[in-house]
Amino acid sequence: MTTMTVPRGGTAVRAKGSLLAHSWHFTAQSVKVLWRQPVYMLFMLVQPMIWLLMFGQLFQRVVELPGFAGINYTDFLVPGVVVMNAIFTGAWSGVAFVEMMERGIMDRMLTTPVRRGAIIIGSLAYHGLSLLVQGVIVITVGRLAGADYPGGPSGILVTLLASTLLIAAFCSMSNAFGLLLRTREALIGLSQFLTLPLMFLSSAIMAQQxxxxxxxxxxxxxxxDWAVVASREALSASPDWGTVWGRLGALAAVALVLGYLGTRAFGSYQKSL
Amino acid sequence: MHHAIQAERLVKTYGKVRALDGLSFEVPTGTIFGLLGPNGAGKSTAVRILTTLSRPDDGTATVAGLDVMRSQDQVRLAIGCVTQKISVDPATTGRENLVLHGALYGLPRRDLRRRTDELLARFGLAEAADRPARTYSGGMQRKLDVAMGLIHRPRVLFLDEPTTGLDPEARAALWAEIAGLAADEGLTILLTTHYLEEADRLAATLAIVDRGRVVAAGSPDALKNELRGDAIVADLAGTESLAEAERALGRVPGAREVTVSGRRLRARVDDGAAAVPLVLAALDAAGVRVGAITVARPSLDDVYLRHTGRTFEEEAA
Structure with missing residues (x-):
């Protein structure tokens, strides 16, 4: 995001310091639309619930394999589901950008003094918020389904933080794809191509050992995997905080880099106009 | 500031396509200006550059006295922009669309609320204000779209093909609104259109754009008067050689600018009514059967034909 050069003169002063205000407007607007159609919130919960309850049942006895150290599979699965939810929700966020481009809303927005960064921050904040709500619900339902979180509140906070960083990374990536590819099909195809392997190449549903x-x-x-490991470690009875912070730091770095690239994708979109 | 918009020798290429090829024009402050031309003539590209969405490869432009490349942020505050596609958010209400858009300009809350009410009333949307925009008719959505472009009281408003896709009734209603805006708000409006009638009705001055250049500019009347004389159009009934018909028409005293398109012959004469019998006689003598013949005062279509060598319908088709 470029910092605005504040021009002299009456009218321009109004645009000063608008990044926060603009980001807030976009986030609030998305939340308002979602709030008005609560049925979408239910839809958003279907997938994590299926993973949690059906995988939980299906793979119940997987913990008898060597490498699981005889733990309860639901305990094991809850952080995995929160993280999976982050990548699948995040991977779709670029669709909103494609829709904005198709409707001409994007071009119109770019003729206003809106900060480009605010459009991206608005998208990240909205997805981050909805992820937090879903994460809390998944953790609660997991508890009701018999999961135990010996790490307590700090473990839950780390789980939510790790997924938030991860969704920021995936949103940025998806937004960048949206801005560069400009079609829903290409965006979804590419996202699926990346998300599924990334999920299976992690310990989200299967112990690494x-x-x-x-x-x-x-x-x-x-x-x-970093997000899963950090969450699972923090939720365990005696977390190794070095591992937790190391993974969180790496996640933050990835989110920042992808966030930066996502903003650059905006420039490339505009150059093509 | 005498000119609200000044474009000088704008050039823009996309790959091998030269969308703008030295486009120049200027728009006097407080008037409606029409950029007229068929699809692909470069109108939208010009609007994209003037609204800071896109950068020209060459040339310069100012809007409201501000350089569109050097003072993007100030230009954006000074302009309102209504793009070709209706760009209202269908999921939110008319009022919310206006308020969110106004917030992007940093309007203070109370001012924004007052301006929103004012615009909703002005465009006859007050009753529908709190319904989601997806329930609006095409004409209503377009009005909301234009209202959004006015929320921050811009000095220059860009309307890119505002009535494309509207039914005739909605189109007429929007024309009335646009004409009123320039008068009431002291606004400069740049309008692109491929409807001759629209340019004729609304624009005080216009520029005809062809292949990325302005081929003629002036008031609609001045452009038409330049043509001096009436148009005679003869539709041929038979399948005779067109070249022969064209030659025969060319032999009629006073006939000039003879052109053929399809089975249609055109010529310009000083006095249309007096020329009709001569034209019919000449064509008859050449053995050409005429299905219909009309005489018309010069139209913008004739202006277009004169400057581009093609009729507007041909281009639009």
Whole structure:
């Protein structure tokens, strides 16, 4: 995002310091639209609930494999589901950008003094917020389904923080794809192509010790796995905080880099006009 | 500031396509200006550059006295922009569309609320204000769209093909609104259109754009008067050689600018009514059967034909 050069003169002063205000407007508007159609919120919960309850049942006995150390699979699965939710929700966010372009809303917006960064921040904030709500619900339902979180509130906070960083990264990536590819089909195709492998190359639903070596090696470089590991570690009875903070730091770095690239994609879109 | 918009030798290429090829024009402050031309003539490209959406490869432009490339932020505050596609958010209400758009300009809350009410009333949307925009008719959405472009009281308003896709009734209603705006708000309006009638009705001055250049500019009347004389159009009934018909018409005393398109012959004469019998006689003598013949005062279509060598309908088709 470029910082605005504040021009002299009456009218221009109004645009000063507008990044926050603009971001707030976009976020509030998205939340308002969602609030008005609560049925969408239910739809958004269907997928994580299926993962949580059906995977939870289906793979109940997977913990008997060596590598799981005999833990309860629901305990194991809850942070995995919160993280999976982040990547799948985030990967779709660019669709909103494509729709804005198709409707001409994007071009019109770019003729106003709106800060380009605010459009991106608005998208990130909205998806971050909806992820937090979904995360809390997943954790609560997990608890009702018998999961135990020995790490307590700090563990839950770390889980939510890790997923928020991850969704920021995936949103930025998806938004950038949206701005560069400009069609829903290409965006969704590319996102699916990335999200599914990233999910399976992590310990979201399967313990690393039970996975083949090559997957273990690859997942060490996989931000999705970092989020799962940080969450699971923080939720355990005696977390290794070095591991937790290390993974969170790496996630924050990835989110920042992708956020920067997402903003650059805006420039490339505008150059093509 | 004498000119609200000044475009000088704008050039823009997309790959191998030269969308603008040295486009120049100026718009006097407080008037409606029409950019007239078929699809692909470069009108929208020109609007994109003047509204800071896109940068020209060459040339300069000022809007409200501000350089569109150097003072983008100030230009954006001074202009309102209504793009070709209706760009209201269908999920939110008319009022919310206006308020969110106004907030992007940093209007103080109370001022924004007052301006929103004012515009809703002005465009006859007060009753529908709190319904989602998706329930609006095409004409209502377009009015909301134009209202959004006015929320911050811009000095220059850009309307890119504002009535495309509207039914005739909605189109007439919007014409009345646009004409009123220039008068009431002291606004300069740049309008692009491929409807001759629209340019004729609304624009005080216009420029005819062809292949990225202005080929003629002036008031609609001045452009028409330049043509001196009436148009004679003869539709041929038979399948005779067109070249022969064209030659025969050319032999009629006083006939000039003879052109053929399809089975239609055109010529310009000083006195249309007096020329009709001569034209019919000449064509008859050449063995050409005429299905219909009309005489018309010069129209913008004739102006277009004169400057581009093509009729407008041909281009639009």
């Amino acid at each position: 039970a996975a083949p070596d090559w997957i273990r090696t690859l997942s060490a470089y996989n931000p999705v």
